[in-house]
Amino acid sequence: MPTLFYPFIAMLNRRTLRIKIMQSLFAKEQGKEADFQLALDHIITVFTPDLNSMKVQDKDLLKGQREVALKLFDKKFKGEEVMESPDPRIEQAVEESLALYKKLIKKDFDYFRKGTVTDVERINVYYQLVLELVTVFASLAAQDKKVAAKNFTANPIVVALRGNQDLKKAILRSGGGWEQHTTLVKGWYRDCIRPDKEFEQYIALESPDLDQHKSFAKHLVRKLILGNTPINSYFEAEDLHWMEDHEIVRSMVDKTLKSVTEKQVQIEIQKLSLDWEDDTDFIEKLFTVAGKLDDEYHQLIAANTKNWEVDRLPLTDRVILQMAIAEMITFPNIPVKVTINEYIEVAKRYSTPKSRAFINGILDVIAKELKASGKIKKSGRGLLDNK
Numbered sequence: 287m288p289t290l291f292y293p294f295i296a297m298l299n300r301r302t303l304r305i306k307i308m309q310s311l312f313a314k315e316q317g318k319e320a321d322f323q324l325a326l327d328h329i330i331t332v333f334t335p336d337l338n339s340m341k342v343q344d345k346d347l348l349k350g351q352r353e354v355a356l357k358l359f360d361k362k363f364k365g366e367e368v369m370e371s372p373d374p375r376i377e378q379a380v381e382e383s384l385a386l387y388k389k390l391i392k393k394d395f396d397y398f399r400k401g402t403v404t405d406v407e408r409i410n411v412y413y414q415l416v417l418e419l420v421t422v423f424a425s426l427a428a429q430d431k432k433v434a435a436k437n438f439t440a441n442p443i444v445v446a447l448r449g450n451q452d453l454k455k456a457i458l459r460s461g462g463g464w465e466q467h468t469t470l471v472k473g474w475y476r477d478c479i480r481p482d483k484e485f486e487q488y489i490a491l492e493s494p495d496l497d498q499h500k501s502f503a504k505h506l507v508r509k510l511i512l513g514n515t516p517i518n519s520y521f522e523a524e525d526l527h528w529m530e531d532h533e534i535v536r537s538m539v540d541k542t543l544k545s546v547t548e549k550q551v552q553i554e555i556q557k558l559s560l561d562w563e564d565d566t567d568f569i570e571k572l573f574t575v576a577g578k579l580d581d582e583y584h585q586l587i588a589a590n591t592k593n594w595e596v597d598r599l600p601l602t603d604r605v606i607l608q609m610a611i612a613e614m615i616t617f618p619n620i621p622v623k624v625t626i627n628e629y630i631e632v633a634k635r636y637s638t639p640k641s642r643a644f645i646n647g648i649l650d651v652i653a654k655e656l657k658a659s660g661k662i663k664k665s666g667r668g669l670l671d672n673k
Contacts, residue, residue, distance in 0.1 A: 298559045307573050310402040311605045321390035325383040329355045332379040399573050409531050410558045411460045413538045418463045421447050426475040443503045446553035478515050576612035602637040618665045
């Protein structure tokens with residue numbers, strides 16, 4: 287049998303990666319407030335009476351030390367020059383709290399940097415789980431004495447998925463698929479698949495052709511698995527960013543279903559990325575530079591926000607501006623106009639109604655200043671709009 291070639295089309299694009307990075311940086315920034323509070327709590331704990339101590343506790347003294355320590359911590363946190371406290375206990379508590387804050391910030395940074403890559407990789411796992419679910423439902427239909435499931439079990443797509451060794455290995459690597467959720471899946475089959483009118487019509491067909499097999503498979507995935515059903519709600523609960531990932535998974539599954547033809551019974555498992563190493567490098571570099579942007583760039587943002595105080599900007603806008611600057615100065619092959627346009631689109635989707643025009647204006651001015659100062663250095667494709 288001749289083998290037809292179906293080129294792999296990567297589902298992942300740079301805008302998706304930018305969005306993932308933005309979401310992680312946003313979460314990291316939100317975590318700073320909790321980290322700050324934990325640092326304050328350390329001081330409060332140090333100067334709180336120990337109810338288990340056999341010694342007499344001077345509550346008034348502890349209260350006074352606590353108030354002095356909190357004020358000293360706040361000043362040191364802001365970078366203000368202050369004299370050391372004559373009370374060594376206060377000085378030690380403040381230094382411990384500052385060290386704790388730095389430790390927590392670093393821990394969060396590493397967690398979200400690694401988590402961004404893992405979050406993207408999980409899209410592939412959800413794609414594989416959806417494909418496997420098609421075969422699991424076919425098996426449940428075959429065991430169901432109330433339905434005639436011959437059409438479903440003989441569906442060329444189901445047969446091809448069951449015989450695909452790459453899919454089997456990938457599912458095993460990711461944790462075994464639906465084997466540990468048999469009760470849940472059986473409930474989905476009972477409540478979502480078996481009562482479905484199109485399912486009833488499909489299994490009643492006398493001799494369905496390939497188009498009819500494909501049509502049902504598409505309906506099964508789009509309407510019953512990834513539609514407005516408890517199955518889709520399961521993925522939504524599992525994935526914080528399912529709204530974005532859902533569309534990528536659906537597109538990957540659609541292309542997989544289309545790969546089966548009369549002459550090509552083997553199914554093509556789609557690649558999430560054509561160059562995962564390059565995509566990983568992009569994620570880690572952009573996250574790291576944006577997350578640790580030098581003070582001079584923060585000052586550049588502040589200087590160009592005019593009547594806006596940087597700390598009062600919506601957090602999403604601040605993250606977007608930091609990412610855009612980081613991208614302009616870090617990736618020489620990405621044209622400045624591409625970067626600006628991409629973050630305008632991100633702002634349009636994820637920030638306030640006025641953010642698109644605001645981001646556009648600020649980035650345009652900042653880009654010109656960075657070019658003039660030599661901070662932006664482009665090469666290759668990155669020179670396209672820098673003539």
